[in-house]
Amino acid sequence: MTKSFFCVDAHTCGNPVRLVAGGGPVLNGANMSEKRQHFLREYDWIRTGLMFEPRGHDMMSGSILYPPHNPENDVAVLFIETSGCLPMCGHGTIGTITIAIEEGLVKPITPGIIRMEAPAGLVKIEYQQTGNKVTSVKLQNVPAYLAASNLEVECPDLGTLTFDVAYGGNFYAIIDPQKNFKGIEDFTGSQLISWSQVIRKRINQNHSFVHPLDPTINGCSHILWAGAPLDPTSTARNAVFYGDKAIDRSPCGTGTSARMAQWHAKGKLQKGDVFIHESIIGSKFTGKVEEVIQLNGMDAIIPSVEGWAKVFGYNTIKIDDDDPYAFGFQV
Ligand code: PYC
Numbered sequence: 001m002t003k004s005f006f007c008v009d010a011h012t013c014g015n016p017v018r019l020v021a022g023g024g025p026v027l028n029g030a031n032m033s034e035k036r037q038h039f040l041r042e043y044d045w046i047r048t049g050l051m052f053e054p055r056g057h058d059m060m061s062g063s064i065l066y067p068p069h070n071p072e073n074d075v076a077v078l079f080i081e082t083s084g085c086l087p088m089c090g091h092g093t094i095g096t097i098t099i100a101i102e103e104g105l106v107k108p109i110t111p112g113i114i115r116m117e118a119p120a121g122l123v124k125i126e127y128q129q130t131g132n133k134v135t136s137v138k139l140q141n142v143p144a145y146l147a148a149s150n151l152e153v154e155c156p157d158l159g160t161l162t163f164d165v166a167y168g169g170n171f172y173a174i175i176d177p178q179k180n181f182k183g184i185e186d187f188t189g190s191q192l193i194s195w196s197q198v199i200r201k202r203i204n205q206n207h208s209f210v211h212p213l214d215p216t217i218n219g220c221s222h223i224l225w226a227g228a229p230l231d232p233t234s235t236a237r238n239a240v241f242y243g244d245k246a247i248d249r250s251p252c253g254t255g256t257s258a259r260m261a262q263w264h265a266k267g268k269l270q271k272g273d274v275f276i277h278e279s280i281i282g283s284k285f286t287g288k289v290e291e292v293i294q295l296n297g298m299d300a301i302i303p304s305v306e307g308w309a310k311v312f313g314y315n316t317i318k319i320d321d322d323d324p325y326a327f328g329f330q331v
Contacts, residue, residue, distance in 0.1 A: 002320045005050060007062070008103055010095045012309040013283035014249030017095025018050060018062035020080075021105055031069050032076050033214055036085050036119040039078055045327045047080040049319040052328025058082060058245040061089065063096045065105060068117050075106045076117035082243035082330075087120035087217045088142060088169025090253010090285070090305050097125055098134040098309035118142070120169045120217060138306035139253065140290055144168040144261035145300035147209055153199045155180070157191075161199070166265075168257030168303065171209045171220045172240075173200070177227070184227030184239045189247045189280065196223040196241035212296040224255045230282045237278040244330060250307065251277040251285040257303040260287050264301050271301075283307075 006022035025043045029035035039047075051060040059082070066076040077096055079086040086092070097114055100106040108114050114125040121142040128136045149164040153173075158180045163173045177183040184192065203220050211217035223241040230237060238259070240252040248255070256277045263269035275287035284307070291302035319326050 002318050005046070005317045005319070007050070007315040007317055008099045008311060009313040009315050010099050010309050010311040012091035012095040012250050013279060013285065013307050014281050015091045016060055017092055017099070017309060018056070018060060018315070019096055019099045020050065020062060020064045021103070024064035024078075027066065027078070032066070032078060032117050032119040033087075033216055035066065035076075036078060036087070037216060040085055046319075047085065048328040049326060050317060051080060051082045052330055054325055055317055055328065056082065058243060059249065061092055063089075063092050065096075065100065068115070070117070072109075073115040073117050073122070074108045075100065075114065078119070082246060083221060085119070086170055086221075086254075087214075088118045088123070088254050090139065090141065090169065090256065091248065091250040091307070093118070093123060093125070093139050093253060094137040094307045095309040097127055097137045099311055101127060101129065101134050102132055102311055118169075120214070134309070136306055136308050138304055140302060140304045141253070141257045142169055143293060143295045143300040144257040144303050145295055145298050146262050146265035147171065148207065149265075151203075151207065153202050153206075155195050155199050158195065163203075164262050165207070165209055165220055166258035166262040167209070167211065168259070168261060169254035170222050170258075171218075172222045172224045172255050172258040173203050173220050174224045174259060174262055175226060181225075184225050184237065184280070189239065192225050192239050192247060193241060193245055197244065199223065200241070212298070222252075222255060224252070224259060229278050231278065231284075234276040234278045234284060236275070237280075239280045247280055249279055249281050250283055251279040253285060253305040253307070256285050256287045256305050260289055260303045261301050264289055264292070265299060
C-alpha cells in the first residue's frame with residue numbers, strides 16, 4: 001500500500017519546517033494533548049517516515065493542522081519532529097503559520113491574528129504580511145518557568161557542569177558559561193552533540209521534570225548550551241540540542257522562552273524587557289517578557305518570540321510499504 005502526504009517545506013531562520021497539508025490522520029481527543037497521545041500510539045510511523053532519513057534528516061521538523069476544538073480559535077497543530085511529537089515548538093509555529101497564511105490553509109477569524117491550539121496549550125499569534133508574503137510571526141507562548149537550578153551533571157571531557165532546568169513548552173537543561181565550559185564559541189557542533197547525548201540521559205536518570213497541569217509533558221528533552229552573541233546588539237546566543245543528533249539552526253522558540261523564564265527568575269529580565277537570541281548560525285529571534293504570572297503557585301512568565309520563515313517548496317511524499325525504509329532510519 002502507498003500512502004501520500006502533500007507537504008509544504010519552509011525554514012524558520014534556517015531550521016526546517018515540513019507542514020503536512022494533506023494525508024495526516026484523523027485523531028481522537030478533546031484537545032491537542034489527547035490527540036498527540038493518539039498519534040503517538042497509532043501513527044508515529046508517519047512522523048518517522050517523513051522526518052527521518054531517507055525522506056528527512058537529523059534536524060527535520062514539521063507539523064499537521066487540525067480544526068480547532070474551541071470555535072473561538074483558528075487552528076490546532078500537532079508538531080512532528082525527529083525527537084518525537086513536541087508539546088510546543090517555536091520555530092515550528094513561525095514556519096507553520098507562515099505557510100498556512102501564504103498558502104491559504106487557515107483563514108483567521110481576525111486577519112493578522114491567529115489563536116493556535118498546541119498540545120502544550122493556547123498560543124496567541126500576530127503576523128505581519130506584505131502582499132502574499134508573511135514577513136514576521138510573533139507568538140505569545142504558553143507559560144514558562146524555572147523548574148530547578150544549580151543541578152550538576154558529569155560531562156565527558158569537560159567534567160562537572162552546573163545547569164538549570166526551565167520549561168518553555170519543552171523542558172530545557174540550560175548550561176551557562178562556567179569554569180568547565182566557557183561558551184559555545186570554543187566548541188564544534190559535533191562535540192556539543194556527543195556531550196548532549198550523554199548528559200541528557202544522565203539528567204533524566206537522576207531527575208524528574210513533569211508539567212504541573214499536564215503530566216504527559218515530562219522529561220528534559222533539550223539541552224541549551226549558551227554562549228556570547230556574534231552581534232553585540234543581541235542579548236545572547238545558544239546551541240540547542242534536540243532529537244538524537246540535531247542542533248537547532250534557529251534560535252529555538254521554546255528554548256528562548258525557557259531561557260527568558262530562567263533569566264526572569266534570577267532577576268536578570270523584567271516584564272517588558274526584550275531578549276534578542278542568536279542561533280548557532282547567527283539567525284535571531286526577538287523575545288519579550290509579556291506578563292509575569294503564577295502557575296500552580298509558581299512564578300512564571302508569558303514570553304513572546306518573534307521571527308520569520310521562508311516557504312521554499314511543495315513536496316508530495318510517498319510512503320510505500322514495499323520500501324524497506326518506509327518508516328525511516330537513523331544512523
Ligand atoms: O523552536 O521551539 C523550537 C524548537 C524546538 C526544537 C527545535 N526547535
